[in-house]
Amino acid sequence: MHKILVIGPSWVGDTMLMQPMLVRLKQRRPDCRIDVLAPPWTATLLRAMPEVHEAINNPFPHGALQLKQRYQLGKQLRAAQYDQAIVLPNSLKSALVPFLARIPLRTGFIGETRYGLLNDARKLDKTALPLMVERFAQLAEDPGKHIPRPLPHPQLKISVAQRDAALRKLGLTPEKPVAVFCPGAEYGPAKRWPATYFAEIAQRLLQQNYAVWLIGSGKDKSVAEAINQLTGDSCSDLCGSTDLADAIALLSCAQLVISNDSGLMHLAAALDRPMLALFGSSSPQFTPPLSAQAHVIKLDIECSPCFERECPLGHFNCMKQITPDLVWSKLHSSLAPNKTG
Numbered sequence: 528m529h530k531i532l533v534i535g536p537s538w539v540g541d542t543m544l545m546q547p548m549l550v551r552l553k554q555r556r557p558d559c560r561i562d563v564l565a566p567p568w569t570a571t572l573l574r575a576m577p578e579v580h581e582a583i584n585n586p587f588p589h590g591a592l593q594l595k596q597r598y599q600l601g602k603q604l605r606a607a608q609y610d611q612a613i614v615l616p617n618s619l620k621s622a623l624v625p626f627l628a629r630i631p632l633r634t635g636f637i638g639e640t641r642y643g644l645l646n647d648a649r650k651l652d653k654t655a656l657p658l659m660v661e662r663f664a665q666l667a668e669d670p671g672k673h674i675p676r677p678l679p680h681p682q683l684k685i686s687v688a689q690r691d692a693a694l695r696k697l698g699l700t701p702e703k704p705v706a707v708f709c710p711g712a713e714y715g716p717a718k719r720w721p722a723t724y725f726a727e728i729a730q731r732l733l734q735q736n737y738a739v740w741l742i743g744s745g746k747d748k749s750v751a752e753a754i755n756q757l758t759g760d761s762c763s764d765l766c767g768s769t770d771l772a773d774a775i776a777l778l779s780c781a782q783l784v785i786s787n788d789s790g791l792m793h794l795a796a797a798l799d800r801p802m803l804a805l806f807g808s809s810s811p812q813f814t815p816p817l818s819a820q821a822h823v824i825k826l827d828i829e830c831s832p833c834f835e836r837e838c839p840l841g842h843f844n845c846m847k848q849i850t851p852d853l854v855w856s857k858l859h860s861s862l863a864p865n866k867t868g
């Protein structure tokens with residue numbers, strides 16, 4: 528059996544974008560065993576991927592070297608006798624554990640002068656591989672080989688029993704068409720559509736007999752409360768009340784998703800839900816939602832994308848100028864004209 532250890536990304540969305548690479552590894556070696564070393568908050572998602580044998584906890588906070596602890600983890604992993612490690616993050620720290628685990632083949636892109644840690648170091652051609660999902664998938668190929676195109680889209684499946692269990696847990700009965708809003712974005716406020724705009728679309732959908740569910744982490748609670756207050760508490764505010772498995776279950780119920788560029792956006796795409804994805808400071812040319820049912824709204828303004836956590840110019844026009852009327856018109860033309868009037 529060929530054993531592969533993948534050093535996974537830190538973000539939920541990037542973890543979803545890793546899946547086509549895992550699929551490709553299984554295509555090339557059907558009997559291979561793939562374990563993924565990743566942060567604990569991605570474990571639920573990894574366990575939902577049939578390609579993953581085991582999700583191994585990566586306990587190191589972002590930016591922390593903790594060399595002694597990395598050595599200890601590497602030493603523990605030697606017993607698994609992995610044949611190959613594939614390192615997705617570009618940091619030097621992420622390449623330390625496979626090196627310390629004495630994994631014989633260590634694959635990744637050149638970055639942060641980690642030549643000695645990787646012995647299968649690839650040069651990234653950003654022009655040939657503009658999408659993150661393509662860059663990940665390239666590392667499943669032998670050096671010099673091209674990825675097969677088209678790449679499969681990331682896919683998530685959830686059973687009826689899992690969905691119903693989550694609905695019972697949260698006291699939800701989806702008797703109306705469900706619109707799920709994902710108003711947060713872990714990276715920073717520059718990626719978040721204004722709460723007042725979300726509220727205006729919510730009011731219009733409520734008038735069209737939709738149920739509106741607001742989902743996100745506890746960090747999104749304040750923006751969800753603002754949206755709900757503006758709609759007279761007519762939405763179901765679930766931010767901070769769900770774990771990742773619950774969020775996947777709720778998204779699977781949606782007839783419509785409206786989301787910022789976030790991990791939840793990629794989960795909704797993997798569930799193939801009809802979606803409007805709102806981009807401001809980030810770029811759909813790098814991390815788009817990969818689904819035929821996802822439609823991107825992004826303005827072509829001079830300063831976007833800046834990839835900053837907060838608007839460096841202070842005006843936030845990349846999101847403010849995506850007006851509720853613009854989103855509503857896109858909603859009619861591309862998603863559910865028969866249900867929104």
